[in-house]
Amino acid sequence: MGLIPREVKFFDLLEQQSNTVVRGAKLLQECLESKGSIDDMYLASKRIHDVEHEGDELVHRLMDRLNKSFITPLDREDIHELTSRLDDVLDYVDAVAKRLVTFKISTPTHHAVELGRIIVRGAEETAVGIALLRDLSKSDAIIRQCAKINQLENDADQVMRDALNDLFNGGAKDPLEVIKWKDIYEHLELATDKCEDVANIIESVLVKYS
Amino acid sequence: MGLIPREVKFFDLLEQQSNTVVRGAKLLQECLESKGSIDDMYLASKRIHDVEHEGDELVHRLMDRLNKSFITPLDREDIHELTSRLDDVLDYVDAVAKRLVTFKISTPTHHAVELGRIIVRGAEETAVGIALLRDLSKSDAIIRQCAKINQLENDADQVMRDALNDLFNGGAKDPLEVIKWKDIYEHLELATDKCEDVANIIESVLVKYS
Amino acid sequence: MGLIPREVKFFDLLEQQSNTVVRGAKLLQECLESKGSIDDMYLASKRIHDVEHEGDELVHRLMDRLNKSFITPLDREDIHELTSRLDDVLDYVDAVAKRLVTFKISTPTHHAVELGRIIVRGAEETAVGIALLRDLSKSDAIIRQCAKINQLENDADQVMRDALNDLFNGGAKDPLEVIKWKDIYEHLELATDKCEDVANIIESVLVKYS
Numbered sequence: 001m002g003l004i005p006r007e008v009k010f011f012d013l014l015e016q017q018s019n020t021v022v023r024g025a026k027l028l029q030e031c032l033e034s035k036g037s038i039d040d041m042y043l044a045s046k047r048i049h050d051v052e053h054e055g056d057e058l059v060h061r062l063m064d065r066l067n068k069s070f071i072t073p074l075d076r077e078d079i080h081e082l083t084s085r086l087d088d089v090l091d092y093v094d095a096v097a098k099r100l101v102t103f104k105i106s107t108p109t110h111h112a113v114e115l116g117r118i119i120v121r122g123a124e125e126t127a128v129g130i131a132l133l134r135d136l137s138k139s140d141a142i143i144r145q146c147a148k149i150n151q152l153e154n155d156a157d158q159v160m161r162d163a164l165n166d167l168f169n170g171g172a173k174d175p176l177e178v179i180k181w182k183d184i185y186e187h188l189e190l191a192t193d194k195c196e197d198v199a200n201i202i203e204s205v206l207v208k209y210s
Numbered sequence: 211m212g213l214i215p216r217e218v219k220f221f222d223l224l225e226q227q228s229n230t231v232v233r234g235a236k237l238l239q240e241c242l243e244s245k246g247s248i249d250d251m252y253l254a255s256k257r258i259h260d261v262e263h264e265g266d267e268l269v270h271r272l273m274d275r276l277n278k279s280f281i282t283p284l285d286r287e288d289i290h291e292l293t294s295r296l297d298d299v300l301d302y303v304d305a306v307a308k309r310l311v312t313f314k315i316s317t318p319t320h321h322a323v324e325l326g327r328i329i330v331r332g333a334e335e336t337a338v339g340i341a342l343l344r345d346l347s348k349s350d351a352i353i354r355q356c357a358k359i360n361q362l363e364n365d366a367d368q369v370m371r372d373a374l375n376d377l378f379n380g381g382a383k384d385p386l387e388v389i390k391w392k393d394i395y396e397h398l399e400l401a402t403d404k405c406e407d408v409a410n411i412i413e414s415v416l417v418k419y420s
Numbered sequence: 421m422g423l424i425p426r427e428v429k430f431f432d433l434l435e436q437q438s439n440t441v442v443r444g445a446k447l448l449q450e451c452l453e454s455k456g457s458i459d460d461m462y463l464a465s466k467r468i469h470d471v472e473h474e475g476d477e478l479v480h481r482l483m484d485r486l487n488k489s490f491i492t493p494l495d496r497e498d499i500h501e502l503t504s505r506l507d508d509v510l511d512y513v514d515a516v517a518k519r520l521v522t523f524k525i526s527t528p529t530h531h532a533v534e535l536g537r538i539i540v541r542g543a544e545e546t547a548v549g550i551a552l553l554r555d556l557s558k559s560d561a562i563i564r565q566c567a568k569i570n571q572l573e574n575d576a577d578q579v580m581r582d583a584l585n586d587l588f589n590g591g592a593k594d595p596l597e598v599i600k601w602k603d604i605y606e607h608l609e610l611a612t613d614k615c616e617d618v619a620n621i622i623e624s625v626l627v628k629y630s
Binding site: 063064066067075076077079080081084095098099102103104175176179180183 | 367374379383385388389414416417420
């Protein structure tokens with residue numbers, strides 16, 4: 001009933017939420033790697049949507065708890081910002097899956113597969129970053145973790161450029177196909193950008209309390 | 211001359227600003243629903259631009275007042291953030307109107323009309339959210355209000371997907387038309403995203419002061 | 421060894437960083453104005469990337485210093501936010517240069533040249549804004565400086581519209597060329613948006629401490 005268990009609870013909820021992001025990213029990765037039918041893609045997108053919904057529930061529980069707790073382990077607005085930005089990552093993962101269905105894409109390019117893998121790693125490293133917030137005295141480890149997430153975003157930029165290179169310089173292409181793929185790549189890249197946003201807040205929290 | 215009237219003034223200005231957002235959104239909606247000529251579209255975009263300019267004036271008055279007041283009802287940086295993000299919504303409304311003119315679109319699709327309606331509702335619900343900031347003790351009402359605004363953003367996502375589905379799967383299309391419409395839809399969707407950003411700050415203010 | 425030199429150091433680092441943004445923007449401008457070969461464009465993009473890397477080093481030094489200093493001239497999270505957003509400007513400058521290479525563009529349009537000039541001015545005015553943070557008592561000068569940066573963003577919007585007008589209404593065009601140019605213009609415009617984000621934080625810092 002004391003203060004400590006209540007504080008721990010916030011970190012538990014943030015970790016559960018970052019876990020939904022990892023699960024969503026892995027489902028998207030399966031989607032991208034499977035060479036299934038459009039129907040399989042549709043079913044997979046439904047499963048991602050369910051995980052996204054689970055993530056939303058955790059955001060609401062966190063918000064509710066924030067409004068009812070006197071003591072929080074970090075400033076309330078920082079916890080709110082972390083949960084909002086984690087939610088953004090999962091929203092983009094969900095958006096990519098839905099676009100794959102809308103664009104009737106059954107066999108993603110190897111660039112899309114590579115971006116999907118980077119998103120999974122981004123989600124995993126972000127989850128580690130969130131877990132590190134429990135002990136802000138480990139500032140070196142936190143900074144290194146955020147640098148890792150930023151590096152993944154750079155990796156995604158590089159893959160994005162390779163993908164655009166293939167798309168525009170790989171011989172005659174149907175313009176509508178180019179539009180679709182550019183859109184898919186941009187949404188995949190945005191998911192890694194959003195991981196970087198979370199890393200940015202983790203850093204901001206670190207400097208604020210250091 | 212006391213502190214209380216001065217505090218109230220900040221809320222007055224924020225409400226006036228959110229009112230310009232509602233008016234801009236309604237003018238855009240008229241634009242989208244009218245089946246007029248390009249000239250009508252151009253005149254309507256000029257009127258939206260005037261409202262956007264009015265909104266800018268309110269931002270400057272708020273900024274000026276922030277720099278001259280000792281006491282503010284919320285932290286200065288929160289008021290600044292609210293006025294900046296409200297301004298973003300109106301900027302996107304203005305941007306859509308200008309794109310309709312640039313792209314010489316006289317008869318918007320029903321998806322565009324539907325997105326326009328969601329923006330009007332988003333602007334109206336955001337204005338209600340801003341008004342609720344006067345009494346942060348009504349936390350349940352504020353949370354519900356923000357959830358409403360978030361829901362509208364989800365609705366816009368769904369319409370966006372339907373619109374893309376029609377655009378890409380509705381038979382042979384001129385690629386340039388596809389590019390134009392995708393751009394219009396994206397800007398319409400961004401206006402609802404920006405309403406969600408305002409809701410996010412309202413929530414953040416709420417948790418900070420609760 | 422006292423507190424004051426250490427405080428000054430933060431402003432020094434921020435000014436050095438804003439200087440890398442100016443240099444990156446100028447290199448991009450040279451790129452856009454030269455009518456060279458793709459190879460020249462590639463070499464220029466490498467030089468921009470080196471400046472971007474220099475900027476990253478300054479971000480890391482600032483972060484490191486933030487974590488080791490007891491006293492900072494502004495709140496730590498504000499310094500962190502300023503360095504992060506300045507970094508964004510340079511990232512977009514770098515991204516444009518890389519896109520020019522990927523899209524094999526050797527002779528940029530006059531709209532791209534004009535946007536490049538606005539980015540240089542945006543970077544320069546942003547650097548002035550950063551320098552003004554040393555003395556927050558000059559609030560009128562700071563507000564005017566931020567208004568200048570915002571105005572440049574409006575100018576960029578106008579050029580963007582002219583560019584889109586030419587792109588879509590200037591006679592039959594290859595859709596792939598339209599997609600490429602629209603993407604280039606959007607990235608150029610985003611660089612000015614990011615300058616506006618920095619101005620927004622400068623204003624926010626000003627109101628917070630006034």
